[in-house]
Amino acid sequence: MPASRTKKVTPKPIVTEAAAPGSSGKQVTKTTINEIARLAGVSKKTVSRVINRSPLVREDTRLKVETLMRDVGYVPDPMARALAFRRSFLIGMVYDNPNAEYIVNMQNGALDSLRGTGYELVVHPCDSKNADYIEGVRRFILQHKLYGVFLVPRVSEDQELVDMLVEHDCRYARIAAISLDADSKMITTNDRKGAVEVAKYLESLGHKHIAMITGPHRYLSTRERGGGFLETLANRGMKVPAEYILEGGYTFESGVACAEKLLALNPRPTAIFTLNDEMAAGVYKAAHKLGLSVPEDVSVVGFDDSPIASRLWPSLSTVRLPIRDMGLHAAAMLLADVAKPGSAPVITPHLVVRESCQPPR
Amino acid sequence: MPASRTKKVTPKPIVTEAAAPGSSGKQVTKTTINEIARLAGVSKKTVSRVINRSPLVREDTRLKVETLMRDVGYVPDPMARALAFRRSFLIGMVYDNPNAEYIVNMQNGALDSLRGTGYELVVHPCDSKNADYIEGVRRFILQHKLYGVFLVPRVSEDQELVDMLVEHDCRYARIAAISLDADSKMITTNDRKGAVEVAKYLESLGHKHIAMITGPHRYLSTRERGGGFLETLANRGMKVPAEYILEGGYTFESGVACAEKLLALNPRPTAIFTLNDEMAAGVYKAAHKLGLSVPEDVSVVGFDDSPIASRLWPSLSTVRLPIRDMGLHAAAMLLADVAKPGSAPVITPHLVVRESCQPPR
DNA sequence: CTGAAAGCGCTTACAG
DNA sequence: CTGAAAGCGCTTACAG
Numbered sequence A, B: 001m002p003a004s005r006t007k008k009v010t011p012k013p014i015v016t017e018a019a020a021p022g023s024s025g026k027q028v029t030k031t032t033i034n035e036i037a038r039l040a041g042v043s044k045k046t047v048s049r050v051i052n053r054s055p056l057v058r059e060d061t062r063l064k065v066e067t068l069m070r071d072v073g074y075v076p077d078p079m080a081r082a083l084a085f086r087r088s089f090l091i092g093m094v095y096d097n098p099n100a101e102y103i104v105n106m107q108n109g110a111l112d113s114l115r116g117t118g119y120e121l122v123v124h125p126c127d128s129k130n131a132d133y134i135e136g137v138r139r140f141i142l143q144h145k146l147y148g149v150f151l152v153p154r155v156s157e158d159q160e161l162v163d164m165l166v167e168h169d170c171r172y173a174r175i176a177a178i179s180l181d182a183d184s185k186m187i188t189t190n191d192r193k194g195a196v197e198v199a200k201y202l203e204s205l206g207h208k209h210i211a212m213i214t215g216p217h218r219y220l221s222t223r224e225r226g227g228g229f230l231e232t233l234a235n236r237g238m239k240v241p242a243e244y245i246l247e248g249g250y251t252f253e254s255g256v257a258c259a260e261k262l263l264a265l266n267p268r269p270t271a272i273f274t275l276n277d278e279m280a281a282g283v284y285k286a287a288h289k290l291g292l293s294v295p296e297d298v299s300v301v302g303f304d305d306s307p308i309a310s311r312l313w314p315s316l317s318t319v320r321l322p323i324r325d326m327g328l329h330a331a332a333m334l335l336a337d338v339a340k341p342g343s344a345p346v347i348t349p350h351l352v353v354r355e356s357c358q359p360p361r
Numbered sequence C, D: 001c002t003g004a005a006a007g008c009g010c011t012t013a014c015a016g
Helices: A033-040 A044-051 A059-072 A078-085 A100-114 A133-143 A159-167 A191-204 A220-235 A252-263 A277-289 A307-311 A323-334 B033-040 B044-051 B059-072 B078-085 B100-114 B133-143 B159-167 B191-204 B220-235 B252-263 B277-289 B307-311 B323-334
Strands: A090-095 A120-125 A148-151 A171-176 A186-188 A210-214 A245-247 A271-274 A299-304 A317-320 A350-352 B090-095 B120-125 B148-151 B171-176 B186-188 B210-214 B245-247 B271-274 B299-301 B318-320 B350-352
Touching (some): A044 A059, A078 B078, A100 A323, A100 B100, A100 B120, A120 A133, A148 A323, A171 A323, A191 A220, A191 A271, A210 A220, A252 A271, A252 A277, A277 A299, A277 B307, A307 B252, A307 B277, A307 B307, B044 B059, B090 B133, B090 B323, B100 B323, B148 B159, B148 B323, B191 B220, B191 B271, B191 B299, B191 B318, B191 B350, B210 B220, B245 B252, B252 B277, B271 B277
Parallel strands (some): A090 A120, A171 A186, A210 A271, B090 B120, B090 B148, B271 B299
Antiparallel strands (some): A120 B120
């Protein structure tokens, strides 16, 4: 019995009533740090040191306290700790991305990292087109004293937002297509590499008339994906004419509209690369409208590997972005000093070949 | 100047250094309840009463304190309040639903309610097939002393979960197809009504051979949607033969598999109602495989009105469930005593007619 | 209607 | 390596 080891204990008999086992149906008095300290025969400060993994504790003292905490099922109160620490145990996910699949995947990845750590995930969607969205994030992190936040594209690309976080000394991690910050704050997704694969693939199939529907140019992902694609083709001696490159909005509707224009061109492109899957679905619709078939009349490649890719008919070849891993690494990075360190955020997208491409006829 | 009104103040000059405007770039000392009390010339307890909207405050006192708080930009610290209240300002969303669109919509609805209240949304996905998922939820609500949680189908249908919440005196709200609890705890979605509309619609088009692909029978939504559909048809003298009713898994793949069986039947059904959109997408794929067209050879109706419905070709007629409203009402219900009351959770789904149905030929 | 005291369950200086 | 004191910023009894 650990309790029998108790030496001279601070006499606080009235305050610390131990939850005597069997005294009542359920445990009424929640165990606190005082109770643990009393049972272990040490000061609460020592227990606190054990909780916070301070090296300034003798090994046997630490063991005794740890065992006791485990046996009793003691978990320190995050509210009390937050008050004293002036920092909560909440991790914020700040995003401005309407793609539900993307968001849920990322949440799940982050939750994978947070599970068992005592930290919780708080979601904060915002509208980066609204000038004062940064004020909203400021209130969010300040009011609840967030432990840290991770930023999803496109808000991750906004230096003003980051400056605000720095000003308030708020931990953060940024997810973006290229590095925009110190290594310890970046999850880099290398979108370019995925686009390079697509270019090589379409070229290997023998396509000469290749078109592209991009996202908004203000997005880094657009510049990286589009840039990597065109550059690779250029390196292989294929210059994509300007009229074959249209700017979409990463939406289904913009995919339809752009594809209708492209498919009316002469010569008609034999392959279209859309910088996300939503727009690829739009290309399918436009092709059907015009009586053209995928891939017989036009090959299509998307980007993201969202669920719609495998639900389309024919199923869509696309670049898979390991979104869940991105969320996992982002959260892990925020807890780096708390949890398992050394999780290297190496994200590499890959082409997934399905049924939407064939050689031109 | 409110400060000049100060009468006899508790002398705490050292502790409460007012953040003198212009003294430094940014406000270092955060204003606390003590500061407000000092400036208003009242006790901190009175300020506390104002914060908590206690009626036991003289109207002019309340006004003075409220004005002061607003002017100074004072916001009470949720951590300190949580510690004293023994309850945090976190609302949990507990779900077991793989549909990303559904989850994100619901989150957004909940956030609509929470905005400006000082409460935050914490997400907690779980696996209801895993027996000890209830233990996971227990730790979740206990450790962070959640203010309340709302339960999304299918976990909302699990009475064991609810019993656990009651045991710990945790506020909750349940979202389900029919009422399973007191009115003050239920958001009822009336899935049945949507299915009734579908039955009437297909019958009005003249279909005689109508098939259905359901979700798992253990889901309330399956029983309500399927039941409403079959009952309505029966009332109109149409008995659906057993081989026309297949149990799917609410997944794309199960939709494909079930549709392949149904479309091989003789006589072939001229219309298929799938109890969600994912499976409807599967029907499209199966039809294509067999060289059949939608809606010429087979009409299809889905349920949910997820984004895939309008991206399919032809676009899918389906039942729209106002998911965002469900989340909004659920969160509002939890804060009922805190925020605007009287938000009656009346959810009614409606058929959205698009291009996937026509009379049988 | 208002307030002084004690406490929520931890941690930060500060000593030793 | 360990501890007693004070404090984090609020609220709950308890008085008046």
